[in-house]
Amino acid sequence: MDTILRSLSASLSPRHIVPPYAWVEHIPFALYLMETMRPKRFVELGVHTGNSYLAFCQAVDVFHLETTCTGVDTFAGDEHAGRYASNVYEELTAYHDPLYGQFSTLKRSTFDEALAEMPDASIDLLHIDGYHTLDAVEHDFSGWLPKMSPQGVVILHDINVWRDQFGVWRLWQDIKNHFPSLEFAFSHGLGIVAVGKTIPPVLSTLFAEPELTERTFYLLGSRIRYEHLACQAKIENEKPVLSRLYIDRGAEFSERDSMSARFDPETKQVHFDISAFPDAKRLRFDPMHDSAVITLVATSCEDSSGNAHTLTPSGHNALYQDNGIFDFAARNPRFIFTIPEDITVQTVTVAFDVLHGGMAAQSYILNKIHRELATVRREAGNREARLLAQIESLEAENTRLHQQNDEFKSLPGVQIGRFLKQMTALFTTLRPQKTETQDNEKTPAV
Known part of the structure; x- marks a missing residue:
């Protein structure tokens, strides 16, 4: 996964992290996906305090993407996310509008109201993180599916939460068998599914190595989460009471x-x-x-x-x-x-x-994560060096074969014909000949 680790997004720090932290460890994946996929339209269903949505917006800003972003939420909350405080929307817009208002809109409405205004086949990347019952998430997925472009990708959060009537995991078990997909188990679980006719090249690469992909983004996400937590309080050695x-x-x-x-x-x-x-x-x-x-x-x-x-x-x-x-x-x-x-x-x-x-x-754990990331980077570099050596060897062999082929083609046609006739005569000479004497010979009587 050296491509991921060497990407610009891998070194980015998120500008905005506030509670709750359930999505924070997926921010490196969001940044990388935006950097490499470069969607024309991104929509998020369920914004809450904005950790995920603002990460996608940050990528648009940093990488100078031509992406239109829309975040949809009633900003009232629900049984799973809890009821939002009255100032959640005001605080989010105060941060969002000056930075991202030129390409992003926070739409305060229900998902169905926003759906009616969205053109068909127009969304390249959709993130669903709303009400998490099975009926609700099935309704959102099926309802927004016609809005996805031919290269559309859908992200589903909370595929690994099994409590309190969460039903995203049930939907995920079904759709991952019908579309090319990738899943991360950490940080409540994240499912990535290519629903369009064309799979974006970056996802084809990630789909090919799912375990290594998950491990890499887990380490990058853990680093962000615990670096943030380490900044929130003075380091102390707490003992249990x-x-x-x-x-x-x-x-x-x-x-x-x-x-x-x-x-x-x-x-x-x-x-x-x-x-x-x-x-x-x-x-x-x-x-x-x-x-x-x-x-x-x-x-x-x-x-x-x-x-x-x-x-x-x-x-x-x-x-x-x-x-x-x-x-x-x-x-x-x-x-x-x-x-x-x-x-x-x-x-x-x-x-x-x-x-x-x-x-x-x-x-302590953050330092361990940094060491493991360094190991992953080193192993990725070693693997890349081995692959480059193999490529150089294959290229050298290919050059040698081309040279032999060119030398053979340079022989005049007359020489080639004469050579073939000589070889035919030689084989004829060496072939055993049956004589008339041999044909008339009889086996002597004993």
Whole structure:
């Protein structure tokens, strides 16, 4: 992915980042897509505070694109995004209009109202990030599909969110089987689908290496997110005060079936009594509320007979994990434990240590991301060098063959004909001849 890493967009820092941060890690992809695809018309459905939309606008401005941008939102909010504060639209337009007003419009309306005013086959790039129920997103996708140009591309956010009646993931499972597509699992998930007759060349390249593409943009996005967070507060080494345990009784985790316990800095342990939950199936342990680099020393439980059992994590949300050290870049780090079916747990004890907490953890993880990016760049450079060497070798061989062909063509026709006759005579001479004597010979009687 050396092309991505060497692009101008890879070195850009977003001008505008405000909460919520769900889209921030996709900003490098937005910038790269605009730089390379260069759409004539871009539309975003669901602008909210503008992190994604303003990133697309920034690309138009920086790369001097001839792109018309339209951001559509009622700016009232919904059940998934929450109800917007009354000043969201005013603050966004105050920032947006002086910078991007010459090519961009923030349209305060419903998606259907904006749809009626949009010409058919006119949109090269559409980003859908509105109300996330299955019915709503299906309506938006199918309704806006006729508005897409022959090289149209649709981006869908939240394809990896499965809670609170989010249904984008269901739609994505269907449409990715009908169109060329690419998906990113990180930062709530992003689906990219080419819906036009012609696939833009940049997407053909990215589609060919989906895993490497996702990893590259994940690293670039993580760098932006944690650089931003590191600027928001003084770096400090936060230690946990309270840990929380969630109990799954067969109906997923919930606040109702959860409890808190104080972390003991002397023993570096936290204890939970869950005897009130004899039907516990799984446990979710949140050691602290902020980003952290944690060493998980041991997790054990005691059953109703007083026997001790070791619990091993069956899942976690760490960005990196190596030899029992877990790097949690996101807030609310968590471990998942599955309880064996044949025991009833009474108590749970978790022994762990926090190597870095809060902003110190984010700074530590950010440095690790920078190192990994450097490794990716180095590997990409090495691969490019190998490919160039192979190309040079092939070009040299091709030149040699052309020279041989030219030398052969330079032979006079008479010489070629004489040469062929000589070779025919030679083969005739060397071929064994059957004699008349041989034909008359009979096998002697024994």
